[in-house]
Amino acid sequence: MTRHLITSAIPYINGIKHLGNLIGSQLPADLFARYQRARGREVLFLCATDEHGTPAELAAAKAGLPVADYCKQMHATQSKLAEGFRLSFDHYGRSSSAQNHALTQHFAGKLAENGLIEERSERQVYSNADGRFLPDRYIEGTCPNCGYDKARGDQCENCTKQLEPTDLIDPRSAISGSTDLEVRETKHLYLLQSKLKDDLDAWIDSQTGWPVLTTSIAKKWLHDGYGLQDRGITRDLDWGIPVRRGDADWPGMEGKVFYVWFDAPIEYIACGAEWVEAGKGEDWERWWRTDKGADDVRYTQFMGKDNVPFHTLSFPATLIGSGEPWKRVDYLKSFNYLNYDGGQFSTSQGRGIFMDQALEILPADYWRWWLLSHVPESSDSEFTWENFQVSVNKDLADVLGNFVSRVTKFCRSKFGETVPEGGAWGAQEEALIAELTEHLTAYERHMEAIEIRKAAGELRAIWVAGNEYLQASAPWSVFKEDPERAAAQIRLALNLIRLYAVLSAPFIPDASGTLMEAMRTEDANWPSDLSAALKALPAGHAFTVPDVTFRKISDEERETWQDRFAGQRT
């Protein structure tokens, strides 16, 4: 049977991620992983923190910590929040791991062996005051085109003109403000992606059913202008993976590190090795090497649209260029952005809701449900508090939560806290099963295809069907004339609760667990035949009436939160 290798784009180490970041890769990846596990398939679900690059060095300096310490701390923080949102990674690794060092150096060595790496000399801006080379966007100055005085070295935000750092009038370091800048000669390694253009093009063409968002971005990079350009894969930084050619030194590259976008995707693979090292599994190569058993692996990647070029081109170039049989992605699911209340989520401006804050005010399931059922699949989508309140109150509290409540409380008052016996199913029950079967089939189809909004819609329809059934069968009336018939109805309804727990688990794992507990069952098997699945809890089986499964969000709360998250993060 197909095994599923699933990776989520690895979040950058700096700071706490906002809900836009969460829904852009990790959360949908988790949904898919949980679903595939629930279907009984073998899954390896990997994610990690992306720890290298200039921003990490600067953030560490600002925090007054060595970069390694800073990253370790932030990894622990992000790891804890991931657990808080119930992200079910088999391993949450780090791109700074020893495994990634070794593997990144290994790939560089192979690429060099295959003639795909070239040393090039270039001139870059060096800041004496900062003691570092400055990436273009870390240089500010006056735009020669429009006179805007905070133009960046790569582009002027004001007039959108593309710039070179040397175009700027009165350039200064965006880090320290120092104007003590000079242009220095420095040598870097380039990955000759242009030589792999045709291979990559053919590979992209051979993919069917990838989202337009994914293939159009890849095609643009392949065919725009002079085609796919070679890419610098080293940087003059202290923190990172030292440039080595496999196990050997790389003469002339002393003191340099690999570019973060070269080593970050390799961490997907290295993370497998970390997973083994951590004692959570064995034989990571059977997931990653087609010569070592990965032929039956289906590899699915999840990411935001900004990550697509690196996953469709640079990383595959690394894998192809190595000449080794590494597993390549089979399906790449990319997402648009989630906006916040009329604007963008912004980490730098503290605008929007961040993962830690979200968990402070409501349990993970509330967020998971809203985010997943509104995931920006076809275009950017928007979070508003009104929409969030309505969705949570209607879908979770009224449709699902209240269903559980009305069934369990009715049973307790008429039959006690055990599944009642007697009676038999009739036409209404057959109709319900037929309807549920239809929705379940669609639900499974959408989940397999990773059509998340549609899957959420089907799941909701499955919940609604329970309420429709109760309304139509009216056990509260039937009970007065024919208690046995009412018993059969409620027995079915109690079984629906278990079924809902099983089917809903990928979306709302905590609530699902709570319902399973209330039904006092551990039978979480995915249903293949609903008639059978709705008899899993037999007459006489004891259950408990759960507390409110989902509480409602009041207007006052909504207003309070709206104010609290409108401005700067405190």
Place this chain on the structure above:
RNA sequence: GGGCCUGUAGCUCAAUUGGUUAGAGCAGAGCGCUCAUAACGCUUUGGUUGGGGGUUCAAGUCCCUCCGGGCCUACCA
């Protein structure tokens, strides 16, 4: 500037890839139910599919044009 995506009911989104009368949920209106978290069910009002032009037996879907929103543009990650 270039490329790509996008605009559908008051709101959030669909529409089997050109094929009956453009559908759901929410909100609004009416009715029913009283087991339940004032919950649930049924019925129902909302659309010149951003504007204009074209191709076609047939256009939300394809083409042109205008208007609006977004993303990317290779040294942020």
